[in-house]
Amino acid sequence: MTNHTPKVWIIAASDSAGASGIQADLATLRGLEVHGGVALTAVTAQNSQEVLSINPVATAVLRDQLRALRADGDAVAIKIGLLTDAEQVDVLREFLCAYSGLVVLDPVLGSSTGAGFGMSVAALKSLLPYVDVVTPNIPEAEQLADRRISSPADMLSAAVRLRELGAKGVWLKGGHLGLGEQCLDLVWLSEQPYWFAQPRLSVRHHRGTGCTLASALAAFVARGESLLDAAALANAYVKQGLRQGYAIGPGPGPIARQGWPSLMTDFPRITDRLDWLDYAAFPDCGASSLGLYPVVDSVEWLRKLLPLGIDTCQLRIKSNDLTLLEGAISEAAKLGRQYGCRLFINDHWRLAIKHGAYGVHLGQEDIADADLNAIRDAGLRLGVSTHGDFEWARAATIQPSYIAIGAIFPTQTKEVRIVGLEKLARWVALLQDHYPLTAIGGINLSNMDVILKTGVDSVAVVSAITQAPDLRDAVTNLSRKLLKGWE
């Protein structure tokens, strides 16, 4: 921790067992290098088997703690857990009126050991207009939204209701729903709802999952992640912890809290369409890495590049002129076949299918509009652009042929979100055993060493090829660098 360590406030109760409550929250924050300030709402006496008592902190004491925290300067995010009564809610509402960071409310209405906490549902509802993300489980959502939830459609309708009640974002945890081998959460934090799917883990030690999810979400946002990226990370964080939970007594123990998720398989499958969860994988791109992957905007470029031995290439024409597109894509597909080059067509998947191109490259926005079944059934490969943890997890759900990561550096070629080297390295470590990867954006010979140091083995380039003084030299030098690795 340093003077620049981001700060999150936890407003919640202590758990004497150290499995949930502020103990879980602070352990989560610490592992993610986030400082935690605390306003305690109650002291609970509990262990792995039962809750013995819940002892509310006096309203004035809660108010004092909040005043003390605020005097040091606002935190980036607040996580609210167990509140004991309507008076505490009143204090909090007043406090939140003058707070502009992220507010995550985990609406505790019962514990995983089965105890009810007796909090008024009406009082909790009155907090929703001050909340950016509310994270109820199914029984809590049923109480807050005042309806039965027994299907994904019911989850959606409950989330609509919670948003009508004022919550800006809803994360409805579906673990209690009997959906077979799958746990399905509804995560509605932006304009559009998404489903986060995880295989159901049958583990003995699961205490503190709700607290941990909410505090991890706050922590990842405090670490500078976007809300959706933080959601993907927080979900993976809990799964990682569930796999490594441990006993503290005869009853169920806590989940482990172990820093940034390090396995791709801990991330959720993310989709806006439930039928995509049953998708078959796209065909692979063969054994060799994608290597040097030029992205060019005309057939003329392909005619110059393919004879130089380029074996992955993309035609990216930003035009709506159908005649031009049809001619170019048909010719490009032919050239690809002639030279044995893995020729991808950007955006225009229908024409790519029609002319038998090797594959299609789509951006995140394009995925929703494209007919993925048609692309795969026609035997085409699919590459997908990603700029964050949410996006790569969403891309991985449809099992594409490769994943592109970028823009790594600022680029003149396109206005796009910059990822940087640190994230590239983290994603390469997560993904490289599962998908071919390529890095794109601002890459040229002079920064290839730092790119290759992240472990990525392919680079997609536009200007390093199209603006090179000598095309043959550029191809030779970039390819050689890729073969040799970083120095």
Ligand SMILES: Cc1ncc(COP(=O)(O)OP(=O)(O)O)c(N)n1
């Ligand atoms: C290899 C590779 N990576 C990323 C992109 C960007 O694709 P997209 O997000 O669809 O944006 P546009 O290229 O359409 O502007 C790409 N084309 N190739």
Ligand SMILES: Cc1ncsc1CCOP(=O)(O)O
């Ligand atoms: C299409 C695209 N997608 C992300 S960055 C980028 C442009 C890369 O161009 P350059 O290699 O010139 O930086």
Ligand SMILES: [Mg+2]
């Ligand atoms: Mg595109």
